[in-house]
Amino acid sequence: MHEARGTSARAVTGADVERAVRLAVSALRRAEGADWSVRAGSLEWDCWETVEHLADDLFSYAVQLGPANPPTSTHVPFAWSRKRPGGPANAVFADREAGPAGLLQVLDASGALLTAIVRTAAPTLRAHHIFGASDPEGFAAMGVVETLVHTHDVAEGLGIDWSPPADLCDRVLTRLFPHAPTDTERWPTLLWATGRTDLPGRPRLNTWRWYGAPRADGADRADDAP
Template sequence: MSRSAETGSSSSPVTADDVDLAVRLAVSVLRDAPADRWDAKAGSLEWNCWETAEHLANDLFYYAVQLGPQSPPLDTHVPFALSRRWPNGPAVFFLAERDAGPAGLAQVLEACGALLVAMVRTTPPHVRAHHAAGVSDPEGFAALALQETLVHTHDLAVGFGLAWAPPSALCSRVLARLFPEAPAGEDPWLTLLWSTGRTELPGRPRLTTWRSDSTPRS
């Protein structure tokens, strides 16, 4: 575990090390998952746990490839074709082999995380690429990946019936980068869950719509 991921302040940038740590935490949840819970609903989502983990891997892949072209598009994503298994299912670029089982799915998630970690580490900070939450820089894509990984790992843990909470420093950096208007003074993890429509906060009802802002801060 890197020192920056363990002890970095909430005001410091989101880094490739943060993404690496978050993916390792997510994979550990997948490896602890009960074998009979993969078709269970993932938290408050309509998707089951397998679909949610597959979606998370696709997210990490998506963020990595946006930074790949020499001149990334700014008005739309790199045109990998999307598909859905069913009308309300997650849109995906690829599927994990179901015959490979949960261990294979964990490898897919690890591989996609490694691609993004490499791209964030090696892409110059001035590069910009498209995202629906705002044209973003490498740190913004790292922050989006951190948000998706932490929150969807929560969804998975709920579906699996497992207790799980990420390091507060990771949550604080995601909030600072993507949710600058989030309320201060509450537990960072609960605030991130509130900001993404997963829970209530004291005096603040659960959000029914929400949006992160991945545009560069400077």
């Protein structure tokens, strides 16, 4: 039986970011002894680079909301760089000598930054994103999507199981992907919406995006219940 979208109407919060990151770290710890230089799913990056990119995403969303007057037309100007041609452009990198355990600690720390910022930022705050200015709830939802989907990429590369909770997938689908089907299972639908797979009657997307514009429905973005 499919769990239809709309059953988890609660706004996306810092608690959701915290939950997503903790679930991801717990899952990936099962593969600490694996070869993290293998390709991450369908990406051109390896598993180590993909987790660094995820940590950088969470960090970047946090600092974008962090200034007293967040920029609404550009990024906060941290310096980005690549470790190799074709690798992710990050401001955050993990010390390779710390191994996968250290890498996951970097991910955990970046997730904690976004969690804290979302919990303390005013719901009326707006900050720049390439797909349009968003609010703290929007950045929380983006962080959850990045976490769930990139953990999928890495888990696929490392050969471990990863299937996040349907209610978490449902909330970010509702918040960021208004074009996604509502009568399909939530996790496969999120993978479809982010170009990772197909759905019955819906081919895999070659290009995709989310829509982070603040809600216009008056949803309570202050609710941070776990």
